[in-house]
Amino acid sequence: MSQYRTFTANDAVEFARQYGQLADPQALVSADEIGDGNLNLVFKIRDRAGVSRVIVKQALPYVRCVGESWPLTLDRARIEAETLLIHGTLCPRHTVRVLHHDPVLAVMVQEDLSDHHIWRNELIKGHYYPLAVGQLAEYLAQTLFHTSDFYQAAQAKKAEVSRFTNPELCQITEDLFFTDPYHDHERNQFDDALLPQVTALRKDPALKLAVAGLKHRFLSKAEALLHGDIHSGSIFVGEGRLKAIDAEFGFYGPIGFDVGTALGNLLLNYCGLPGLLGPREAAAGREQRLQDVRELWLIFADRFLALCQQRSRDATLAMPGYAEQFLQQVWQDAVGYCGTELIRRTIGLAHVADLDSSADPEMRAECQSSALTLGRVLIVNAAQIEHVDALLARIRQHG
Amino acid sequence: MSQYRTFTANDAVEFARQYGQLADPQALVSADEIGDGNLNLVFKIRDRAGVSRVIVKQALPYVRCVGESWPLTLDRARIEAETLLIHGTLCPRHTVRVLHHDPVLAVMVQEDLSDHHIWRNELIKGHYYPLAVGQLAEYLAQTLFHTSDFYQAAQAKKAEVSRFTNPELCQITEDLFFTDPYHDHERNQFDDALLPQVTALRKDPALKLAVAGLKHRFLSKAEALLHGDIHSGSIFVGEGRLKAIDAEFGFYGPIGFDVGTALGNLLLNYCGLPGLLGPREAAAGREQRLQDVRELWLIFADRFLALCQQRSRDATLAMPGYAEQFLQQVWQDAVGYCGTELIRRTIGLAHVADLDSSADPEMRAECQSSALTLGRVLIVNAAQIEHVDALLARIRQHG
Structure with a gap:
């Protein structure tokens, strides 16, 4: 051996x-x-x-x-x-x-995917791949539906939950997403300019209460085999092509976590664009990111629902209307997890170039500040943001 | 070996x-x-x-x-x-x-617990053990809190979830609670008198939708190490004493399932008493069961909250207010699972003597019918039954 x-x-x-x-x-x-x-x-x-x-x-x-x-x-x-x-x-x-x-x-x-590019780098450069969002939605719908209770037999799924028990990598997520950013911790990293806002976040009871619920659901909801880290740096794109890589955070968790991470990385780019491109390009890119957010959710939901209708193997869960009801919970989770991704990427250990690579320190601080503000709004108001158009309205208001 | x-x-x-x-x-x-x-x-x-x-x-x-x-x-x-x-x-x-x-x-x-009695038999005879409900609440609070994410370290809990993966016994629950009673299945057993009501249940979309949610949460919410079958026949009582036995259905599941099963068995007795005792004794016993239901929930919630405040080891979940918010979800789950216990014990494979042992067939049918009606009301309206007094009101109205 x-x-x-x-x-x-x-x-x-x-x-x-x-x-x-x-x-x-x-x-x-x-x-x-x-x-x-x-x-x-x-x-x-x-x-x-x-x-x-x-x-x-x-x-x-x-x-x-x-x-x-x-x-x-x-x-x-x-x-x-x-x-x-x-x-x-x-x-x-x-x-x-x-x-x-x-x-x-x-x-x-x-x-080898040398003929592809890391999606984050392309988003930063303002390169647009018109099929990417729909393909990511398809990847999420297929992988999450077919490993969920709608499709997998209960006994087989339980064995898979054990096989994909991933305590150490989940611990990293538990710490970096839900704990560190809301406390003073040596792993956190942010510019001094953000200190007042960071201090306010740490004293915000409504925010910390909602984060507790998101952490608890991350710890206890085994809904499907997640990618677990599906940010735009874990995704390769080419002309008409998209490939997910880097699945070491895979485990059975809440479906909204994968969806929220994906949405969150589109919004990190949205927040960062004013520091990355000229004003007109940035504005167009931001508008495109909003459409991307909308499309990602709508295509994901449409594909997931279609799979539920066509391929559900659990007769009880196949009850007409149940998949829609479940997807509404996935949506609320996704909005909250999206918010935690925005915050942890701005002030936690692992940052993203979308927000950090602007050469202008004032602009950078402004972009980071908007990511924090938006993240907080999404986490605290997730239950009131009932559909994707309500999300877009909040983003236009706060992002 | x-x-x-x-x-x-x-x-x-x-x-x-x-x-x-x-x-x-x-x-x-x-x-x-x-x-x-x-x-x-x-x-x-x-x-x-x-x-x-x-x-x-x-x-x-x-x-x-x-x-x-x-x-x-x-x-x-x-x-x-x-x-x-x-x-x-x-x-x-x-x-x-x-x-x-x-x-x-x-x-x-x-x-050996020969100096104790099976609680169900005592409830059927109208023997009252004034400490039993509080002790059961204490058992539920201690076991469920200390195996939950509030107390257990995340990595240790994940290993325990695997150790207590219990696919075949969970399958029995999945079938008998959430599937069989809502379909024509050879395992179901009920008197012909109930057939119109059973047929109506099977065509009730609101009921089947809510049952789908309860089944899905049973399949995917690993909140604590449940007893998994905590009905009044799995509980021994003596003067001032109570002991849970028979834990082969143990697994990590939704806390509301254990609480709902316990509440459900009090209500099965409530529904059955008119067929078991004389009118005055039955009326007094029913009033006592309502108080038992109230006390079981209130003491459980009080003890669980106290443990959260005193002994939570997860700093994020220890956020003031979160345990209360979580308990509200446990309550809604418990009301729903309580309803499924009422229905499956009336028309499914495994019946209870509280409902079935009356010698008078008309009275028996009436008791069983009230259990079915009440079960349906609880499942369909769980989200609107916001606290235990609202539950008691519904029981008085329908049970």
């Missing part, structure tokens, strides 16, 4: 030759480590012509961006690979293809 | 001698099999004087009341023993004591 060791570039090439499912494995000759995330080594494996052919990703036994002082289970590599394999069965068009994985080495070989 | 075999009376005596923690094990000489439940062998182990000293309970690999055609996992014996051990740590006064358990033999040795 293999034993864990940290891969060198040579190890990665060797592994890719063996498991990359290439017709010409010996063509692979070099590897670049390109991991820009927080948790893993990521190697691009290139052939003699310098063309990237396959990706080798290895989990490190600690949080990369913090160091060995924050150890982290390697089991997340198994969970990531197994989540992507399931999502890949349910929505092959929009899930990165896993070619091989080894749970002991915590290594996965996946398809 | 031991291998599963069905115990004879002699096996049970031998096992009790070995594991009964008695000072004089050789005094044990005989065993009576007294299992009147649906699933297990239960032996009373007696000494030479004929005194019952200890109980040996063994799970059978099938549903006893149906036969070998309905196989059932022996793992439920492990789950029962481990649930009782945890509940026994959290609330030793009101949990039957487990002296030993063997997961392979699916056998548990537990304390």
